[in-house]
Amino acid sequence: xxxxxxxxxxxxxxxxxxxxxxxxxxxxxxxxxxxxxxxxxxxxxxxxxxxxxxxxxxxxxxxxxxxxxxxxxxxxxxxxxxxxxxxxxxxxxxxxxxxxxxxxxxxxxxxxxxxxxxxxxxxxxxxxxxxxxxxxxxxxxxxxxxxxxxxxxxxxxxxxxxxxxxxxxxxxxxxxxxxxxxxxxxxxxxxxxxxxxxxxxxxxxxxxxxxxxxxxxxxxxxxxxxxxxxxxxxxxxxxxxxxxxxxxxxxxxxxxxxxxxxxxxxxxxxxxxxxxxxxxxxxxxxxxxxxxxxxxxxxxxxxxxxxxxxxxxxxxxxxxxxxxxxxxxxxxxxxxxxxxxxxxxxxxxxxxxxxxxxxxxxxxxxxxxxxxxxxxxxxxxxxxxxxxxxxxxxxxxxxxxxxxxxxxxxxxxxxxxxxxxxxxxxxxxxxxxxxxxxxxxxxxxxxxxxxxxxxxxxxxxxxxxxxxxxxxxxxxxxxxxxxxxxxxxxxxxxxxxxxxxxxxxxxxxxxxxxxxxxxxxxxxxxxxxxxxxxxxxxxxxxxxxxxxxxxxxxxxxxxxxxxxxxxxxxxxxxxxxxxxxxxxxxxxxxxxxxxxxxxxxxxxxxxxxxxxxxxxxxxxxxxxx
Numbered sequence: 001x002x003x004x005x006x007x008x009x010x011x012x013x014x015x016x017x018x019x020x021x022x023x024x025x026x027x028x029x030x031x032x033x034x035x036x037x038x039x040x041x042x043x044x045x046x047x048x049x050x051x052x053x054x055x056x057x058x059x060x061x062x063x064x065x066x067x068x069x070x071x072x073x074x075x076x077x078x079x080x081x082x083x084x085x086x087x088x089x090x091x092x093x094x095x096x097x098x099x100x101x102x103x104x105x106x107x108x109x110x111x112x113x114x115x116x117x118x119x120x121x122x123x124x125x126x127x128x129x130x131x132x133x134x135x136x137x138x139x140x141x142x143x144x145x146x147x148x149x150x151x152x153x154x155x156x157x158x159x160x161x162x163x164x165x166x167x168x169x170x171x172x173x174x175x176x177x178x179x180x181x182x183x184x185x186x187x188x189x190x191x192x193x194x195x196x197x198x199x200x201x202x203x204x205x206x207x208x209x210x211x212x213x214x215x216x217x218x219x220x221x222x223x224x225x226x227x228x229x230x231x232x233x234x235x236x237x238x239x240x241x242x243x244x245x246x247x248x249x250x251x252x253x254x255x256x257x258x259x260x261x262x263x264x265x266x267x268x269x270x271x272x273x274x275x276x277x278x279x280x281x282x283x284x285x286x287x288x289x290x291x292x293x294x295x296x297x298x299x300x301x302x303x304x305x306x307x308x309x310x311x312x313x314x315x316x317x318x319x320x321x322x323x324x325x326x327x328x329x330x331x332x333x334x335x336x337x338x339x340x341x342x343x344x345x346x347x348x349x350x351x352x353x354x355x356x357x358x359x360x361x362x363x364x365x366x367x368x369x370x371x372x373x374x375x376x377x378x379x380x381x382x383x384x385x386x387x388x389x390x391x392x393x394x395x396x397x398x399x400x401x402x403x404x405x406x407x408x409x410x411x412x413x414x415x416x417x418x419x420x421x422x423x424x425x426x427x428x429x430x431x432x433x434x435x436x437x438x439x440x441x442x443x444x445x446x447x448x449x450x451x452x453x454x455x456x457x458x459x460x461x462x463x464x465x466x467x468x469x470x471x472x473x474x475x476x477x478x479x480x481x482x483x484x485x486x487x488x489x490x491x492x493x494x495x496x497x498x499x500x501x502x503x504x505x506x507x508x509x510x511x512x513x514x515x516x517x518x519x520x521x522x523x524x525x526x527x528x529x530x531x532x533x534x535x536x537x538x539x540x541x542x543x544x545x546x547x548x549x550x551x552x553x554x555x556x557x558x559x560x561x562x563x564x565x566x567x568x569x570x571x572x573x574x575x576x577x578x579x580x581x582x583x584x585x586x587x588x589x590x591x592x593x594x595x596x597x598x599x600x601x602x603x604x605x606x607x608x609x610x611x612x613x614x615x616x617x618x619x620x621x622x623x624x625x
Contacts, residue, residue: 056078056079056080056082057075057078057080057082057083057084058071058074058075058078058082058083058084059071059083059084059085059086060083060084060085060086061085061086062086062090064092064093064095065092065093065094065095065105065106066095068092068106069095069106069108071083072108072111072114072116075114075115075116076111076112076113076114080115081113081114081115081140082115082117083114083115083116083117084117084119085116085117085118085119085121085146086119086121087119087120087121088121088122089121089122089124090121090122090123090124091124091126091151092105092106092123092124092125092126093105093126093127094106094125094126094127094130095107101134102130103130103131103134103250103252104130104131104132104133104134104252104256105125105127105130105131105132105133106132106133106134107134107136108133108134108135108136108138109136109137109138110136110137110138111135111137111138111141112138112139112140112141113139113140114140114141114142115142115144116141116142116143116144116146117144117145118143118144118145118146118147118268119145120145120146120147121145121146121147122146122147122148122149123146123147123148123149124149124150124151125148125149125150125151126150126151126152128150128152128153128154128179128183128185128248128274129154129184129185129188129189129248129250129274130250130252130274131250131252131253131254131256131273131274131275132148132252132253132254132255132256132270132273133148133254133255133256134253134256134257134258135255135256135257135258135260136258136259137258137259137260137393137394138259138260138261139260139261139262140261140262141257141260141262141263141264142263142264142265142266143255143264143265143266143268144264144265144266144267144268145266145267145268146268146269147268147269147270147271148254148255148268148269148270148271148272148273149270149271149272149296150271150272150273150274152179152183152185153178153179153272153301154185154247154248154249154250154272154273154274154306155178155179155245155246155247155248155272155303155306156174156175156178156179156180156181156183156245156246157174157175157178157197157201157243157244157245157246157301157302157303158172158173158174158175158178158223158243158244159172159173159175159241159242159243159244160172160238160239160240160241160242160243160244161173161224161240162240163238163239163240165235165238168228168229168231168233168235169226169227169228169229170213170215170226170227170229170238170244171220171224171225171226171227172224172225172227172244172246173223173224174223174224174225175300176223180223181217181219181225181246182219183248185248185274186217186246186248188248188250189247189248189249189250189274190249190250190251191247191249192214192246192247192248192249193212193213193214193215193246193247193249194212194213194215194227194244194245194246194247195212195213195244195245195247195302195303195330195439195498196213196237196238196242196243196244196498197242197243197244197245197302198242198243199241199242199243201243201300201301201302202437203328203437203439203459203461203497203498204237204242204498204499205459205493205496205497205498205500206496206562206563207234207236207237207499207500207563208236208499208500208538208563208565209234209236209499209500210234210499210501210502211232211233211234211499212233212439212499213227213229213233213234213244214229214230214232214233215227215228215229215230215233216228216230227244234499236499237499243302245302245303245330247274247303247306247330248274248306249274249275249306249307250274250275251274251275251276251307252273252274252275253273253275253276253277253278253279253311254270254272254273254275254276254277254278254305255268255270255277255278255279256279256281257279257280257281257283257286258281258282258283259281259282259283259394259395259396260280260283260284260286261283261284261285262284262285263280263283263285263286263287264286264287264289265278265286265287265288265289265291266287266288266289266290266291267289267290267291268291268292269291269292269293269294270291270292270293270304270305271294271295271296271304272295272301272304272305272306273305273306273307274306274307275305275306275307275308276305276307276308276309276310276311276331277293277304277305277307277308277309277310277326277329278291278293278309278310278311279308279311279313280310280311280312280313280315280319281311281312281313281314281315282313282314282315282316282360282396282423283315283316283319284315284316284317285317285318285319286312286315286319286320287319287320287322288310288312288319288320288321288322288324289320289321289322289323289324290322290323290324291310291324291325292324292325292326293305293309293310293324293325293326293327293329293333294325294326294327294328294329295327295328301328302328303328303329303330304326304327304328304329305329305330306329306330306331307329307330307331308329308331308332308333308334308335308440309324309326309329309331309332309333309334309435309438310324310326310333310334310335311335311337312335312336312337312425312428313335313336313337313338313339313425314337314338314339314359314360314420314423314424314425315423315425315428316422316423317426317427318426318427318428318429319336319425319427319428319429320428320429320431321334321336321428321429321430321431321433322429322430322431322432322433323431323432323433324433324434325433325434325435325436326433326434326435326436326438327435327436327437327438328436328437328438329438329439329440330438330439330440331438331439331440332438332440332441332442332443332444332466333433333435333438333440333441333442333443333457333460334430334433334435334442334443334444335443335444335446336425336428336430336443336444336445336446336447336450337425337444337445337446337447337478337479338419338420338423338424338425338426338446338447338448338478338479339357339359339419339423339476339477339478340357340359340370340417340418340419340471340476340477340478340479341354341356341357341358341359341399341417341418341419341477342354342356342357342415342416342417342471342473342477343412343413343414343415343416343417343418344356344414345414346409346414347401349407349408349409350384350403350404350405350406350407350408351401351402351403351404352401352402352408352412352418353400353401354399354400354401354402354418355389355399355400355401357476357477358389358398358399358400359398359399359418359419359420359423360394360396360397360398360399360420360423361383361386361396361397361399361402361420362383362386362395362396362397363382363383363384363385363386364382364383365382365383365396365420365421365422365423366379366380366381366382366383366420366421366422367379367380367383367402367418367419367420367421368380368418368419368421369411369412369416369417369418370416370417370418370419370469370471370477370479370480370521370523371413371415371416371417371471371520371521372415372416372417372471372513372514372517373471373513373517373518373519373520373521374469374471374480374511374513374519374520374521374522374523374546375520375521375523376480376521376523377411377412377416378411379421380404380408380411380412380418381404381405381406381408382404382405383402383403383404383405384403384404384405385402385403386399386400386401386402386403387399387400387401388400396423402418417471417477419477419478424447424448424449425447425450426447426448426449426450427449427450428447428449428450428451429450429451429453430443430450430451430452430453430455431451431452431453431454431455432453432454432455433455433456434455434456434457434458435455435456435457435458435459435460436458436459437458437459437497438459438460438461438497439461439497439498440460440461440462441460441462441463441464441465441466442455442457442460442464442465442491443455443457443464443465443466444466444468445465445466445467445468445481445484446467446468446469446470446478446479446480446481447478447479447481448480448481448482448483448484448525449482449483449484450483450484450485451484451485451486451487452465452484452485452486452487452489453485453486453487453488453489454488454489455489455490456489456490457489457490457491457492458490458492458493459492459493459496459497460493460494460495460496460497461495461497461498461499461500461501461504462495462500462501462504463494463495463501463503463504463505463506463507463508463543464491464494464505464506464507465486465489465491465506465507465508466508467481467484467486467507467508467509467510467524467527468481468508468509468510468511468512469481469511469512469523469524469546470511470512471511471512471513471514472512472513472514472515473514479511479523479524480511480523480524480525481509481523481524481525481527481547482524482525482526482527483525483526483527484526484527484528485527485528485530486507486527486528486529486530486532487528487529487530487531487532488530488531488532489532489533490532490533490535491506491507491532491533491534491535491537492534492535492536493536493537494506494534494536494537494538495537495538495539495562495563496536496537496538496562496563500538500539500563503539503540503543504537504538504539504563504565505537505539505540505541505542505543505573506534506537506541506542506557507529507532507534507541507542507543508542508543508545509524509527509543509544509545509546509547509550510543510545510546511523511524511545511546519545519546519576521546522546522547522548522576522577522578523546523547524546524547524548524550525547525548525549526548526549526550527547527549527550527551528550528551528552528553529542529550529551529552529553529555530551530552530553530554530555531553531554531555532555532556533555533556534555534556534557534558534560535558535559536558536559536562537557537559537560537561537562538561538562538563538565538568539560539561539563539565539567539568540560540561540565540567540568540569540570540571540572540573541557541560541570541571541572541587542555542557542571542572542573543572543573543575544572544573544574544575544577544580545573545574545575545576545577546575546576546577547576547577547580548577548578548579549579549580550577550579550580550581551580551581551583552572552580552581552582552583552585553581553582553583553584553585554583554584554585555585555586556585556586556588557571557585557586557587557588558587558588558589559588559589559593560587560589560593560594561589561593561594562593564593567599569593569594569595569596570587570594570595570596570597570598570599570625571585571587571594571596571597571598571613571622572585572587572597572598572599572624573598573599573600573601574598574599574600574601574603574606574624575600575601575602575603576601576602576603577602577603577604578603578604578605579604579605580603580605580606580607581606581607581609582598582606582607582608582609582611582622583607583608583609583610583611584609584610584611585611585612585622586611586612586613586614587611587612587613587614587622588613588614588615589614589615590615590616591615591616594613594615596613596615596623596625597611597612597613597620597622597623597624598622598623598624598625599624599625600624600625603624606624608622608623608624611623
């Protein structure tokens with residue numbers, strides 16, 4: 001096994017590569033690391049090597065993941081940094097690396113100045129309980145024209161051969177070529193659950209329900225299993241002849257990048273993984289372009305990745321996701337988010353315990369405060385010091401405790417959440433992407449300063465566009481949304497793929513508090529919804545809550561409230577909101593499902609200009625009830 005210390009090397013960027021790096025610039029992470037004294041436990045920032053005898057191009061044409069890592073390191077030591085993967089299919093077992101974090105087939109540390117050309121090769125990973133490739137710390141990494149798949153797959157599928165509603169039992173026959181439910185991945189997984197599909201493999205739709213199916217399984221024959229559903233699993237849509245997909249989810253990504261300065265992914269495809277397809281966290285200026293998270297086109301697979309498609313979290317500067325595609329994945333298609341952490345206790349007037357949901361930080365960073373009920377409470381003094389959950393050479397570390405430069409007891413309380421403003425994934429762009437038929441949202445935004453434009457989203461089980469802040473405690477706290485534009489997008493079949501959620505709007509802006517609390521604040525600021533087309537929605541078209549300063553201009557909404565929710569027969573719903581302008585929006589439908597233009601509750605400073613509602617061909621001015 002290769003020790004982690006042997007991975008901690010610096011790829012020299014000489015000649016042209018060095019010049020390009022200088023032109024591109026670097027973020028504060030790189031500046032800090034270059035000023036640090038090199039040590040055995042940190043990247044050697046000052047080391048130089050003679051690269052004049054190295055070839056300009058390195059070729060990988062076979063071997064195991066140790067050989068692939070050798071090729072990456074060899075390419076990094078050349079002036080060009082080019083690594084060519086010969087076209088073909090490569091099967092890889094996990095590469096055990098002593099002292100490296102587990103959970104991935106390969107861990108690459110401190111990779112710099114490498115351009116990997118995949119030549120449409122496919123990497124097939126053989127352990128479905130762990131992720132694919134993890135790159136930690138580095139800069140100037142490019143990966144192009146590469147595909148990731150798994151064998152065995154991290155899920156199985158089969159036909160429902162018997163169903164008894166009274167006993168809550170389902171018998172399923174697993175398809176040939178798919179893993180048996182006896183496979184160890186299903187006992188090792190963090191979560192195992194099932195989704196229901198039609199006979200052609202597409203997700204069912206048209207049901208008001210929330211949870212997937214949770215169960216215990218018993219073998220009853222050759223490739224046959226009886227599933228005993230738990231009491232919280234809905235029964236809607238279950239019937240003999242339909243199909244199930246059963247996933248073994250562990251939340252490791254096929255590609256995981258953390259703290260990479262200048263990352264580019266282009267024409268990279270993920271066919272399967274036990275978590276997200278692409279995870280990008282703490283990076284500076286990442287660009288993800290023309291990438292795909294979907295099952296192969298020539299397959300009978302029901303699904304692709306079992307979690308999010310593209311996940312951008314806590315980046316330190318602009319992030320771009322453009323011309324990418326997801327299809328048949330089982331969570332949110334696109335995510336851009338800033339994380340927060342609750343304050344657990346005060347250790348002194350300046351120091352707090354944040355060890356529950358930890359955030360990354362370094363001295364000099366600034367944090368803002370959000371109460372559990374969504375009240376923005378301002379910005380704290382800069383960070384003076386922190387204790388890390390575990391020691392790493394990273395410029396920013398995962399904090400156990402944070403000490404601020406000044407006392408903070410008068411600005412934050414136990415239970416409030418704090419978020420690092422330097423890791424807010426701000427100035428993001430999500431543009432010209434497509435998403436089809438996923439269980440989850442098409443896009444979820446929980447940060448500020450960005451644009452979502454010219455995307456085509458069709459078929460989501462939840463809100464197609466979710467703009468949120470979350471302090472409920474079930475997931476990592478996040479948000480809020482500030483200075484974000486949602487424009488020129490096409491949103492179809494919102495809440496009409498798989499089970500519809502409790503509030504399946506095409507666009508929803510809201511805060512999620514803990515279950516026992518009500519939202520009191522208006523954490524979201526300065527949101528623009530412009531020239532979007534909404535066609536087909538399970539409930540209300542656009543739901544706006546818990547915000548100040550929202551402009552809604554030129555949107556077209558039609559075929560709403562398909563599932564006839566009690567409060568869903570409107571184009572708009574406004575609640576706990578102030579400073580909203582609705583201008584030249586059109587709502588259309590029939591009297592069977594549509595009752596009016598919109599509703600409001602606890603809403604103030606609302607301006608309506610040239611809005612219309614058309615019901616059964618009769619057009620009237622748009623007003624809020």
